Amino acid sequence: MFLQILWRSLQNRKGRVAIAILAVAMGAAMVFALGSLSLDMNDKISRELRDYGANIVVVPPVGGAGSAVEPLLPESVVPALKNSEAAPYILGAIPYLYGIAEIGNQKVVLAGTDFSQVQKSSPWWKVQGSWPTVGTNQSIVGVKAATALNLTVGASYSVRQKDKAGTFTVAGIVTTGGVEDNQIFADLPMAQSLLGHPGQVSQVQVSAQTGKQPVTALATAIEQSVPAAKVKVVKQIAQAEGQTLGKIEWLMVLVTVIILGASAIAVMSTMTTTVLERTKEIGLMKAIGAETSSIGKLFWTEAVCIALLGGLVGSVIGFGVAQLIGKTVFQTAISFRPFVLPVSLAISAIVTLLASFVPVRAATAVVPAITLRGE
Known part of the structure; x- marks a missing residue:
C-alpha cells in the first residue's frame, strides 16, 4: 500500500x-x-606550470651556479637524476655550462646545453629561425646579444676563449624576456671543448611535477641520489605554484x-x-x-x-x-x-x-x- x-x-x-x-x-x-x-x-x-621554468636547480656544493670556471659538476649528474626516487616526477633536466668568451672585441656569456631538453622543458622560448641540430656547430643567440653583435639567422661568427677558438652558425635568435636574451647557446659538447671543461656542467635545471609530491620532498630525494651536488628549490616558482x-x-x-x-x-x-x-x-x-x-x-x-x-x-x-x-x-x-x-x-x-x-x-x-x- x-x-x-x-x-x-x-x-x-x-x-x-x-x-x-x-x-x-x-x-x-x-x-x-x-x-x-x-x-x-x-x-x-x-x-602546465612547468612550461614556465624549472622549479629545482642542482648546483655545485660550494660556490654558486653560473660560475665561469669553478666549481663545476660532473655531467653524470644528469643520468643520476633518472635513477633517483624523484625520477617519476621529473619532466625534464637541462644541463648548462657557462663561460665567458669573446666575439670580436666583445665579451659574451657562452652557455652549453642540451637543446632537446630545452625544447621539452622550456616551450616558452620564442625562437626566430630554427633550433640547432644536435652535434653540430649551430647555435642560438639571445635577441639582445644578436643586436649587440650584429648577428642574424644564418650568419657565422668566431668565438674565442683564451687560446681556443671555434666557429658557430646562427640557427635561431631566441627571446625569453630573461637573462637568456644576453647569452649565446651552443651544443653542450661543443661548449665543453671550447671552454676547456669536458664532461662538466655548471648546473642542471630540473622541472619536477609537484601534484602528488611537494617540491621540497622531491628536492630532498634528488639530493640523496646526487651527494656530490647541492639541490635548491626555486622558491618564487614553488610559492607561486602552491x-x-x-x-x-x-x-x-x-x-x-x-x-x-x-x-x-x-x-x-x-x-x-x-x-x-x-x-x-x-x-x-x-x-x-x-x-x-x-x-x-x-x-x-x-x-x-x-x-x-x-x-x-x-x-x-x-x-x-x-x-x-x-x-x-x-x-x-x-x-x-x-x-x-x-x-x-x-x-x-x-x-x-x-x-x-x-x-x-x-x-x-x-x-x-x-x-x-x-x-
Whole structure:
C-alpha cells in the first residue's frame, strides 16, 4: 500500500518532481565534475606550470651556479637524476655550462646545453629561425646579444676563449624576456671543448611535477641520489605554484557550495509547494487513521527518491562536464574515479533531506479537523 501511494504521488506530480530532480542534478553535476577535476587538477596544473621554468636547480656544493670556471659538476649528474626516487616526477633536466668568451672585441656569456631538453622543458622560448641540430656547430643567440653583435639567422661568427677558438652558425635568435636574451647557446659538447671543461656542467635545471609530491620532498630525494651536488628549490616558482593551486581549489569549493545552495532552495521550494497542494489530502489521510510518522515517512521517501535520481543524472552530466573541461583546458581526458559517485550521491541526499526538513515538518503538522473544514 505504501509503495502504491508513493508511486501515485510521484506520478501525479511529474512536473514538480522533474524540477526537483533537475535542481538536485545541477548540484550533483558540479560535485562530480569538480570532485573529478580536483583529483586530477594538481597533476595537470603542475604540468602546465612547468612550461614556465624549472622549479629545482642542482648546483655545485660550494660556490654558486653560473660560475665561469669553478666549481663545476660532473655531467653524470644528469643520468643520476633518472635513477633517483624523484625520477617519476621529473619532466625534464637541462644541463648548462657557462663561460665567458669573446666575439670580436666583445665579451659574451657562452652557455652549453642540451637543446632537446630545452625544447621539452622550456616551450616558452620564442625562437626566430630554427633550433640547432644536435652535434653540430649551430647555435642560438639571445635577441639582445644578436643586436649587440650584429648577428642574424644564418650568419657565422668566431668565438674565442683564451687560446681556443671555434666557429658557430646562427640557427635561431631566441627571446625569453630573461637573462637568456644576453647569452649565446651552443651544443653542450661543443661548449665543453671550447671552454676547456669536458664532461662538466655548471648546473642542471630540473622541472619536477609537484601534484602528488611537494617540491621540497622531491628536492630532498634528488639530493640523496646526487651527494656530490647541492639541490635548491626555486622558491618564487614553488610559492607561486602552491598559491595558484590553493586559489583554484578554493574557487572550486566556493562554486560548488553556491550551486548546492541554489539546489537546496529549489528543492525546498518544490517540496513546500507540494505540501501546500496536498494539505487536504494529508488531512484526509490523518482523518482515516494515518499516523503522523507515516505521513513523514511518505515525504521523506519521496525526497530520497528525488535525491537518488537527481544524483545519478547529475553524476553522468558531471562526468561529461569534467571531460569537456579536461579536453578544453588541459588537452587531456579526466580519469574516472569510482569513489566520486557515492560521494556525489551522498552529498545530493544530504542537501535534499536538509532542504526537505521544513516542508516535511509542515506536512506532519497538518490538523485534520481544521483542514477538512477548509480553514
